[in-house]
Amino acid sequence: MNPSFQAALVINIFLILGFLIAVVAYREDLGAKFSPMLAVAAALGLCLLPPTIASYSAANGQVYSFEDYSLQNFLPIFIGFLILFAIYIFDLIGGLDESNEFFILCLTSASLLSSVLVYTFLLFRIRHNGT
């Protein structure tokens, strides 16, 4: 495995761990002030994970990171759901805030429409390319 790819993966894993710690620490007295910021930073890190995997596999001459390319396309959407469920845990612990609720609805709508977008892309690809 490429060393810079390993470094990118390690950074992403640290961000994901930070995200999980932020979720757990949210209601603690010490963690309550910085954990939402940490969670946002980690959510951005999570969003960077699928493009990192895709770009490095493309740079290594391999077009798809996974055996089946639909998995590569759907990965960001599942990461969106991971963020959603984590925010939902925030809400279950801290009570449903209106801006959080709007964010949940916005991200759910985006995920719903993104899966339509990805499926449309796959159908077009089958039509133009054969597979």
Next chain:
Amino acid sequence: MELRIIAVIVVSIFFFLSILMSIFPIMNPMSGHDAIMKAMTPYFIVYPFLILILTMAVFFLFKSLDADTRKKAVFLYVAVAYLFTMLTLHISCFSIKIVSS
């Protein structure tokens, strides 16, 4: 603007960029991807508006509910969207297998 709203917007934009950036490395002009992108351009343009309309519609629909029912309705919406995505993933894997076999 409140810091929380900025965070929401930044995460949403990054999420959308993440989807686009994981599709773009697959792009290859030799295998008809230019034609695909040309066909999908109208969808890319209306995509943010579709999200906004759907979000506002669901938001105002849920606003009429009381707090406890709204909490359940939001969870149900997320669960239905998750199931829909899983279904789409399986259908696309199935379609690729049918075409490539």
